[in-house]
Amino acid sequence: MKRIAGLREIADQFDLFLIEQFGVLHDGVAPYPRTIDGLAKIAAYGRKIIILTNSGKCAAANRADLHALGFSGSCLSGIVSSGDVALQCVKSGILGPPFAAGAAVCVIGDPDDHYAFSSDDFELVDQPQDAAFLVFAGSDIPRVSLRAYQDALASPARAHVPAICINPDIATIRHGEIVPAAGAIARLYEDLGGAVEYIGKPHLLIFAHAIASAELQPGARLVMGDSPHHDVAGARPMGLSTLQVQSENYRHLPKCQLLRLCDRSDGVPDFVIPAFAW
The missing domain is CATH 3.40.50.1000 (HAD superfamily/HAD-like)
Incomplete structure (x- = not known):
């Protein structure tokens, strides 16, 4: 080193x-x-x-966020986000059923963010137990506690609803504080007995x-x-x-x-x- x-x-x-x-x-x-x-x-x-x-967001959203922070897109040859790669894997069928376009999907994350799976390619549902699969895209911590996530995810875990984590980060920086990220919620789901595929x-x-x-x-x-x-x-x-x-x-x-x-x-x-x- x-x-x-x-x-x-x-x-x-x-x-x-x-x-x-x-x-x-x-x-x-x-x-x-x-x-x-x-x-x-x-x-x-x-x-x-x-x-x-x-990032659970698509490349275009990440580019817009970087531009808002003052970064010039002319310096970059491209942006590759885990959200985009995961979406391509689902659309191409690499992950197999039930991960497929048109499926009922519950996206777990910050409701103020627009993630790669928040699109017309899927039937978006609010309740995890109503989904064909879950997408762990982000985190709404501290507004939502890990205990609240555990309570909401217990039922789909018992029902063996599969999940894909499109941001494996365990922690992230939010307003200067280190808080659990999507990867931590995905691990929680695994602890409850749920199965998770990871992209990123x-x-x-x-x-x-x-x-x-x-x-x-x-x-x-x-x-x-x-x-x-x-x-x-x-x-x-x-x-x-x-x-x-x-x-x-x-x-x-x-x-x-x-x-x-x-x-x-x-x-x-x-x-x-x-x-x-x-």
Whole structure:
């Protein structure tokens, strides 16, 4: 694990940068210092940038959110979200029945958000027990407690209603606080006896999809993220190089403690950087 001060130290080693947004570029409310300028400099250096994100929203919605935060779309070669990849898997039949277009679906998440499965491709239902399958897309915590989710999901779990989690993140940053995310609710459903399919980091399909979308000849790719488990451990089986950004969750840790944490997650990165910087 090599510590670097800025991306300029390694930019010439890679032709494609696969970058997580939450915890690396912004906190959902505002961009982190130097991230907007840093992306522009990577692009000016002639490198492709793809935002690779565990977001239940589609790429267009993520692009709009980034634009609202001040990020220029001209720097990006694309956005690959776990929501979009999951939707494509369902429509193509990869996951098999009952995950199919036209099915009755209950989308679990923040009611103020519009997720990839919140579309005319499905019959959206409000009650989990009325669905052919559930979609864990986001979290409405703290407005809804984990106990309330447990109570609402107990009945469909007993009825063996299958589910797909389109954002495997266990925690997310909301208004400066770390709160349980969709992945935590999906795990709760499994604890209740429900079956869940996962699409998104650290699972390999999203990495393969992102690399294919770049339309590049075989070369060196770098995955940048803030999670040893989702970003680093997920990328390693694909043979991708990894860089961990020490986000708010890990910024206080000295190198020896960070290394132990990464090792426990099987996610020791090739590089580590204190914060996103060129």
